[in-house]
Amino acid sequence: MFRYLPEQASTFAPDVDWIHHWITDISVFFTVAIFGAAVLFAIIYRRRDGKDHKTPQILGDHKLEAIWTVVPTIICIFVAVEGLLVYRDIRTPPDKAMELSVTADQFSWSFEYPNGKKTLNEVTVPVGEPVRFTMRSKDVIHSFFVPAMRVKSDVLPSIFTRVWFEPVKTGRYQGYCTEYCGAGHSTMLFSVNVVSGAEYDRWLNDDSQEFMMSRMGAEEKGMALYEQQNCITCHSVDGSRKVGPSFAGLWGKKEKLTDGTEVTVDENYIESSIVNPNLQIVMGYGPLMPSYEGQLPIEDIKALISYIKSLEKTTIAPASADPVAAAPVDRSKLTPPELGKLLVQEKACGACHSVDGNKLIGPTFKGLYGRKGKLADGSSYEADDEYLKHSILEPMAQVVEGFAPSMPSFQGQLSEEEIASIIAYIKTVN
Amino acid sequence: MSTATATGEKKNYLNEHTGIWSWIYTLDHKRIGIMYTVTLFMFFFTAGIFALLMRYELMHAGPSGLMTPDQYNQLFTLHGAIMVFLFIVPGIPATLGNFLIPLMIGAKDVAFPRLNLLSYYIYVAGAIMALVALSSPVDTGWTFYTPYSIQTGQGVVLMTGAAFVLGFSSILTGLNFVVTIHKLRAPGMTWMRLPLFIWAAYATAAIQVLATPVVGINLFLLIIERTMGIGIFDPKLGGDPVLFQHLFWFYSHPVVYIMILPAFGIIAEIIPVFSQKPIFGYKAVAFASLAIALIGFFVWAHHMFLSGISDTSAAFFSIITFAVAIPTAVKVFNWVSTMYRGSIRLDTPMLYAISFIFIFMVAGTTGIYLATLGVDIFYHDTYFVVAHFHYTMQGGAVIGMIAGLHFWFPKMSGKMYSETTAKIAFILIFVGFNMTFVPQFVLGMHGMPRRYFDYPPEFESLHFASTIGAFANGLGYALAILNLAYTALFGKTKAGRNPYNSLSLEWQTDSPPIHDNFEVTPIVTDWTYGYGEPIKGQSHH
Numbered sequence: 001m002f003r004y005l006p007e008q009a010s011t012f013a014p015d016v017d018w019i020h021h022w023i024t025d026i027s028v029f030f031t032v033a034i035f036g037a038a039v040l041f042a043i044i045y046r047r048r049d050g051k052d053h054k055t056p057q058i059l060g061d062h063k064l065e066a067i068w069t070v071v072p073t074i075i076c077i078f079v080a081v082e083g084l085l086v087y088r089d090i091r092t093p094p095d096k097a098m099e100l101s102v103t104a105d106q107f108s109w110s111f112e113y114p115n116g117k118k119t120l121n122e123v124t125v126p127v128g129e130p131v132r133f134t135m136r137s138k139d140v141i142h143s144f145f146v147p148a149m150r151v152k153s154d155v156l157p158s159i160f161t162r163v164w165f166e167p168v169k170t171g172r173y174q175g176y177c178t179e180y181c182g183a184g185h186s187t188m189l190f191s192v193n194v195v196s197g198a199e200y201d202r203w204l205n206d207d208s209q210e211f212m213m214s215r216m217g218a219e220e221k222g223m224a225l226y227e228q229q230n231c232i233t234c235h236s237v238d239g240s241r242k243v244g245p246s247f248a249g250l251w252g253k254k255e256k257l258t259d260g261t262e263v264t265v266d267e268n269y270i271e272s273s274i275v276n277p278n279l280q281i282v283m284g285y286g287p288l289m290p291s292y293e294g295q296l297p298i299e300d301i302k303a304l305i306s307y308i309k310s311l312e313k314t315t316i317a318p319a320s321a322d323p324v325a326a327a328p329v330d331r332s333k334l335t336p337p338e339l340g341k342l343l344v345q346e347k348a349c350g351a352c353h354s355v356d357g358n359k360l361i362g363p364t365f366k367g368l369y370g371r372k373g374k375l376a377d378g379s380s381y382e383a384d385d386e387y388l389k390h391s392i393l394e395p396m397a398q399v400v401e402g403f404a405p406s407m408p409s410f411q412g413q414l415s416e417e418e419i420a421s422i423i424a425y426i427k428t429v430n
Numbered sequence: 431m432s433t434a435t436a437t438g439e440k441k442n443y444l445n446e447h448t449g450i451w452s453w454i455y456t457l458d459h460k461r462i463g464i465m466y467t468v469t470l471f472m473f474f475f476t477a478g479i480f481a482l483l484m485r486y487e488l489m490h491a492g493p494s495g496l497m498t499p500d501q502y503n504q505l506f507t508l509h510g511a512i513m514v515f516l517f518i519v520p521g522i523p524a525t526l527g528n529f530l531i532p533l534m535i536g537a538k539d540v541a542f543p544r545l546n547l548l549s550y551y552i553y554v555a556g557a558i559m560a561l562v563a564l565s566s567p568v569d570t571g572w573t574f575y576t577p578y579s580i581q582t583g584q585g586v587v588l589m590t591g592a593a594f595v596l597g598f599s600s601i602l603t604g605l606n607f608v609v610t611i612h613k614l615r616a617p618g619m620t621w622m623r624l625p626l627f628i629w630a631a632y633a634t635a636a637i638q639v640l641a642t643p644v645v646g647i648n649l650f651l652l653i654i655e656r657t658m659g660i661g662i663f664d665p666k667l668g669g670d671p672v673l674f675q676h677l678f679w680f681y682s683h684p685v686v687y688i689m690i691l692p693a694f695g696i697i698a699e700i701i702p703v704f705s706q707k708p709i710f711g712y713k714a715v716a717f718a719s720l721a722i723a724l725i726g727f728f729v730w731a732h733h734m735f736l737s738g739i740s741d742t743s744a745a746f747f748s749i750i751t752f753a754v755a756i757p758t759a760v761k762v763f764n765w766v767s768t769m770y771r772g773s774i775r776l777d778t779p780m781l782y783a784i785s786f787i788f789i790f791m792v793a794g795t796t797g798i799y800l801a802t803l804g805v806d807i808f809y810h811d812t813y814f815v816v817a818h819f820h821y822t823m824q825g826g827a828v829i830g831m832i833a834g835l836h837f838w839f840p841k842m843s844g845k846m847y848s849e850t851t852a853k854i855a856f857i858l859i860f861v862g863f864n865m866t867f868v869p870q871f872v873l874g875m876h877g878m879p880r881r882y883f884d885y886p887p888e889f890e891s892l893h894f895a896s897t898i899g900a901f902a903n904g905l906g907y908a909l910a911i912l913n914l915a916y917t918a919l920f921g922k923t924k925a926g927r928n929p930y931n932s933l934s935l936e937w938q939t940d941s942p943p944i945h946d947n948f949e950v951t952p953i954v955t956d957w958t959y960g961y962g963e964p965i966k967g968q969s970h971h
Contacts, residue, residue: 004875005808012804020805027795034766035788041769042776042784045705052706052773052931055962059970060711060764068763069756076752079802084745086804091741140578141671143736143811147877150808154737156672157577158665161738174886178811178879180571181578183499186882313499 009148009173009194010165012089016150019082026075090151093164097132100125104155104177105138107184113204122217123175124193125167126200132164143179146192154179167194184313191217222307225300230361230406233351234289237311243348244289245282251312256283270305278408286413288348290406340425343418352407355429362407363400365429374401388423442844442942457543458945462550463529464842467835470517470525471911473557474828477512480505482904485866489897491887499883503569506881510572515593516557518827519685522692523603523638524553526834527631529842531607533936533943534625536616536952541609549602556596563588571881573682574649576663576674580656587656590649597646600688604638607631616935618954622970625934625958626709629716630695633723637684637691641727645681648674672737679730687726690822691719693830694761697783700837701765703932704780705772708959711764712970718757725754732801736810744803751801758794762787777930778852782833785860789825796821796871811881814874817867825863832859832910839914840925844942847917855913858906865899934958 005017047053100123101112111123125131135144135155145152149165177188195203213221226232226247234243245255253265258281263269272279274296277289296304331339344350344365352361371383376399381387391398392414395407414422443460453461484505487494497505528546532539540546566585570578579586611632615624652674654660661667663674702709709715731739731747765787774780796818799805809815840846869892878889885893917923928937935958939948957970 004872006877016804016808019802020799023798023802023805027798031788031791031795034762035791038766038769038784038787041766041772042774045769045772045774047773047775055705055707055773056771057708057960057962057964057968058710058771059708059968060714064767065711065714065760069760072759073756076755079798080749080752083748083802083804087744087807090804090807140581141575145877145879147808152736152807152810156738158670158672159738176877176879180881182569182582183503186499186884
């Protein structure tokens with residue numbers, strides 16, 4: 001009766017279930033017997049015609065009372081000991097157990113493997129091998145729970161705790177956070193991916209993006225793409241304002257567009273924004289994003305959508321002041337380099353071009369003017385006025401070696417004078 | 431009421447003095463009991479509505495659109511905090527205990543009537559603080575676990591402050607009852623003649639006095655931690671968040687027995703009267719209450735098996751927890767045996783008492799799973815735990831209290847309520863309650879964690895059934911209490927002194943009792959349960 005426990009995916013799951021079912025049977029037996037007796041007495045000895053009948057003044061029975069004290073005591077001792085034995089197994093990892101490190105924070109799980117490989121909200125383990133998880137929280141108390149493995153332990157910010165299990169069959173198993181930890185508690189899920197030993201070895205040592213991605217869940221893959229495709233440069237995931245809108249809390253939001261219409265952020269809007277970004281620009285942002293048409297297969301777009309969806313409930317950091325609106329400056333009074341600097345800020349060139357020598361997506365502005373080098377097509381260039389102007393208007397035509405052709409054209413967005421000011425500014429960055 | 435006295439009706443505690451000030455300044459334990467009852471049920475229904483809002487949110491997978499995850503988290507916190515601190519903990523002792531203890535032992539009042547009124551007003555002060563705290567709702571869960579409760583919104587200070595103040599009300603009530611039961615028993619009312627409700631109330635009062643200060647200190651430390659950062663619980667400052675859990679459960683496990691022991695007492699009063707038989711094994715039932723109260727102090731860490739405590743202490747607390755099961759099982763066996771060869775009348779109080787036996791069997795046996803270490807690892811913080819403690823807290827403490835209110839209502843008001851309405855309400859409560867929480871046991875078996883705003887779609891049908899049950903359950907409570915309230919205010923049917931033919935002292939005086947309870951101090955010559963034809967060679971002493 002009541003055999004509803006999840007499938008048994010660890011070595012000790014059958015032991016847990018055995019004692020569980022034993023308690024169930026004995027409980028159902030006693031509940032039915034005792035409550036049945038009460039109902040039976042209520043029927044047999046009920047008062048008829050509204051009058052009391054004679055009753056015997058039975059005060060008790062020591063023998064009977066001894067029996068119903070001793071019998072439950074024996075049952076309890078048996079259950080307690082059986083429960084302790086299973087507990088000992090669950091709490092004692094074998095010496096040869098593989099070691100994984102788990103870090104919990106509001107509201108995600110990260111796993112680190114012995115070779116330094118890291119995964120988020122998903123852990124891959126080999127079947128038939130004991131795995132030991134050493135866990136620590138970065139903030140509040142969380143709890144690590146995988147029903148199919150019958151393991152659970154709180155994850156504390158003050159000390160390390162551990163769980164272990166040995167999976168007995170391959171498959172994907174749901175994991176939960178079971179200690180209430182705040183607004184995103186019910187989204188703090190993870191999955192345990194049990195694979196064959198050979199596949200695990202391949203997975204662990206294969207760093208190729210294709211293989212890693214093929215093993216990832218949609219959300220995790222979306223996150224990887226977010227970094228790999230440089231979305232990270234212009235779109236934050238913590239609500240802070242960058243060149244483009246933040247992904248935090250973006251899903252399902254109603255956005256006002258520059259053409260005055262309103263759009264709800266759903267699958268179709270995100271896809272269209274990736275493939276044809278400048279068609280629907282959100283109010284307050286510029287048409288700066290390059291198109292990814294033909295560069296991302298639909299599976300990748302789906303993965304990015306899943307990732308953005310997963311950020312729906314992320315707490316949004318207070319929006320920083322709009323950099324354009326914040327500084328009303330009389331531009332006619334500015335010197336060309338000053339105007340150029342302002343324009344560089346407005347157009348968010350800094351998202352891809354540093355001024356401190358760091359290599360971002362594009363070449364740094366530091367020392368750029370007058371630099372000589374090779375282009376991607378093998379020809380050489382010198383960064384003079386003509387070259388820089390050309391690069392702003394037709395960026396794809398002369399990409400420097402080692403950089404991706406990802407800069408949008410500013411044709412029609414900047415006047416001749418403004419382009420000259422930007423070049424004047426670049427000259428000053430040395 | 432003044433017209434009633436004018437027509438020559440006998441004076442009683444309700445009509446002797448009239449007007450609002452006669453209530454506000456009253457030192458009469460019966461009136462204070464009534465004031466507690468009215469106030470407590472206002473909070474019961476408030477917290478009940480919070481529960482229904484939560485059940486509405488969980489009816490279907492995915493957000494309902496009615497609330498955000500934050501608001502959901504606030505709702506389960508307020509539901510738990512109000513139910514525990516403002517309703518079930520004061521619960522039976524403050525309402526029926528206040529009304530009945532002096533009557534049952536043949537006293538005029540409690541030992542310290544002014545202290546009694548003071549504890550009511552301390553309760554009101556704590557309640558007002560809790561209501562003010564609603565302006566920035568807490569989202570920590572009623573357990574206020576650190577370090578989350580150190581980081582989240584400012585409402586925590588007011589809400590824990592409210593619980594801190596409420597603790598004083600609880601301590602004073604407990605102190606009052608201990609002294610009353612020791613010193614004010616009528617001549618001849620020896621310890622072994624006491625009604626079992628008094629034994630239960632005595633054990634409860636002892637826990638109130640001994641355990642409440644610990645949670646008071648704990649919540650006070652939390653407030654200091656939040657406001658001054660003394661570093662006792664916050665790991666960033668070198669504190670230990672698990673220490674909070676130890677101090678919290680050192681009170682909050684015994685508090686479970688503050689809630690349930692008086693309900694046991696009520697059931698032990700109802701079954702003998704409605705069976706017209708002595709309670710089976712009086713001493714065992716009486717001492718079982720004391721044993722539960724005592725053992726209850728040494729089981730607190732069974733709430734913390736997975737909190738990072740050592741395996742040795744987990745084993746220790748598991749075994750002690752099993753020890754509580756024994757006296758509890760003894761009680762149930764004794765209640766059922768009392769019905770054997772009785773003359774059983776199935777009026778509303780008895781229906782509640784019989785249903786209590788079923789509910790408490792479920793509550794107790796599901797507790798066995800949670801005491802068993804290997805199984806608790808699976809069930810800890812799942813819906814199984816939610817269902818288990820609602821079977822003890824609602825199915826046990828609340829239904830026990832509702833049973834008691836129906837049983838003693840004729841004594842309190844002098845009137846008889848509509849049996850038909852009361853029975854319809856009983857059916858709604860019993861069916862609704864089980865329909866709410868049986869699916870939650872099954873959800874727990876599937877591994878559904880508690881305190882989740884949303885859940886995987888495969889759990890939807892069980893959640894749907896649970897929500898339907900919850901609304902039926904809520905309707906049942908509303909009907910039951912409205913029936914009693916309506917009768918108290920407008921009822922015409924007189925109840926008489928002793929409608930159920932009880933031998934207990936409170937039924938030997940007028941309904942409602944006079945201000946001093948008895949015309950002359952009663953002299954007690956026999957124990958409370960001398961029902962039926964004596965059997966040769968057997969007597970209570």
